[in-house]
Amino acid sequence: MKAFRFEDRIALENLRLVELDVPRPGPREILVRMRAAAMNQRDVLIAQGRYGNFAAPLVPLSDGAGEVVEVGPAVTRFGKGDRVIPTYVPDWIAGPVREGVGARRLGGPNPGTLRELMAVHEEAAVRAPSNLGWLEAATLPIAAVTAWQVLFTDVGIGPGDVIAVQGTGGVALFVVQLARAAGAKAVVLLRSGARAARVEEAGAAVVDTSREPAWESRLLALTNGRGVDLFVDVVGGNGVNRAVAATRVGGTVALVGFVGDTTASIDLPAAIRRVVSFRTVSGGSRATFEALVRGIEANDVHPIIDTVVPFTKAPEAFVKLASGSPFGKVVIDFDG
Numbered sequence: 658m659k660a661f662r663f664e665d666r667i668a669l670e671n672l673r674l675v676e677l678d679v680p681r682p683g684p685r686e687i688l689v690r691m692r693a694a695a696m697n698q699r700d701v702l703i704a705q706g707r708y709g710n711f712a713a714p715l716v717p718l719s720d721g722a723g724e725v726v727e728v729g730p731a732v733t734r735f736g737k738g739d740r741v742i743p744t745y746v747p748d749w750i751a752g753p754v755r756e757g758v759g760a761r762r763l764g765g766p767n768p769g770t771l772r773e774l775m776a777v778h779e780e781a782a783v784r785a786p787s788n789l790g791w792l793e794a795a796t797l798p799i800a801a802v803t804a805w806q807v808l809f810t811d812v813g814i815g816p817g818d819v820i821a822v823q824g825t826g827g828v829a830l831f832v833v834q835l836a837r838a839a840g841a842k843a844v845v846l847l848r849s850g851a852r853a854a855r856v857e858e859a860g861a862a863v864v865d866t867s868r869e870p871a872w873e874s875r876l877l878a879l880t881n882g883r884g885v886d887l888f889v890d891v892v893g894g895n896g897v898n899r900a901v902a903a904t905r906v907g908g909t910v911a912l913v914g915f916v917g918d919t920t921a922s923i924d925l926p927a928a929i930r931r932v933v934s935f936r937t938v939s940g941g942s943r944a945t946f947e948a949l950v951r952g953i954e955a956n957d958v959h960p961i962i963d964t965v966v967p968f969t970k971a972p973e974a975f976v977k978l979a980s981g982s983p984f985g986k987v988v989i990d991f992d993g
């Protein structure tokens with residue numbers, strides 16, 4: 658079977674198409690023929706040597722979806738022909754995160770999804786949403802699970818709540834779509850007006866920060882001076898202080914990403930005055946993923962895909978995400 662693998666050392670120029678042995682499923686494993694995989698910032702950072710310190714050879718990517726083609730003799734959760742998605746954090750089944758539960762992750766240090774066949778423990782997969790095709794289903798494990806974890810598992814947003822997020826990447830657009838499905842209102846901070854119409858079409862209000870640089874004042878104005886209930890910060894850096902200023906007293910700032918800056922200097926008196934809670938997040942459990950699947954089906958949510966790259970050209974997907982600022986997800990089609 659074919660796979661892409663970082664050979665010798667982890668670097669994009671060492672990502673090679675290789676022929677590997679067909680895996681045999683163990684007693685409680687399912688053999689999954691992958692139909693699509695999807696990119697996240699994490700994959701780009703790993704390929705650039707800026708995330709983790711993983712050993713080569715390594716099959717990259719954490720996200721993907723496929724069909725069960727064989728089951729081990731003790732498997733009870735799935736059968737042949739089922740459409741499944743391997744979980745990004747295979748040992749986190751349910752409940753709050755615990756010490757050690759996140760040590761094994763797909764795409765580093767564990768082998769990832771960029772291979773034609775994967776043997777997956779039956780506890781480390783969920784059924785794919787019935788309303789999604791392969792390309793859409795492949796986008797869920799990191800970005801959508803993280804969005805659901807923040808919105809519903811950690812914070813518990815509800816109808817009428819206002820949620821702010823920046824940009825048009827994978828996490829941000831899932832925040833928009835899932836918040837809307839819950840009857841909440843998303844406001845997206847954009848770096849320019851170019852994508853405003855598409856974001857509005859996805860169901861969010863827009864603040865164009867190139868025209869309204871004092872965006873925290875704009876968020877306060879949009880909420881009658883109260884502030885947003887939840888600010889999902891995917892950019893990082895000292896902008897977190899402006900997020901605090903735009904969040905209501907007793908609200909939450911979720912520290913999710915760092916596409917802008919990996920460190921922040923927090924104005925503690927300002928944060929304490931507003932009694933703002935800070936949450937960090939690192940993916941989600943299988944139970945969170947299963948709740949997401951039900952939510953996607955019930956509300957017929959369809960992930961937003963920017964680019965589809967055929968399997969044999971998978972390295973182009975890394976380049977696209979690293980340099981292209983896509984609107985939504987970059988997906989790899991194993992049938993393309």
Ligand SMILES: NC(=O)c1ccc[n+]([C@@H]2O[C@H](COP(=O)([O-])OP(=O)(O)OC[C@H]3O[C@@H](n4cnc5c(N)ncnc54)[C@H](OP(=O)(O)O)[C@@H]3O)[C@@H](O)[C@H]2O)c1
Pocket residue numbers: 697698699799800803823824825826827828829847848852891892912913914915916917938939940978982983984985
């Ligand atoms: N903690 C977790 O569990 C978790 C899970 C998933 C992702 N993350 C992190 O969350 C962040 C977003 O992930 P993603 O998968 O959504 O990435 P993505 O799909 O690449 O989207 C990132 C978006 O951020 C915007 N952006 C990029 N650089 C920016 C800058 N300097 N200032 C402001 N906006 C900028 C761009 O949108 P525009 O072009 O529209 O501005 C870009 O599309 C990353 O740092 C990722 O590592 C964390």
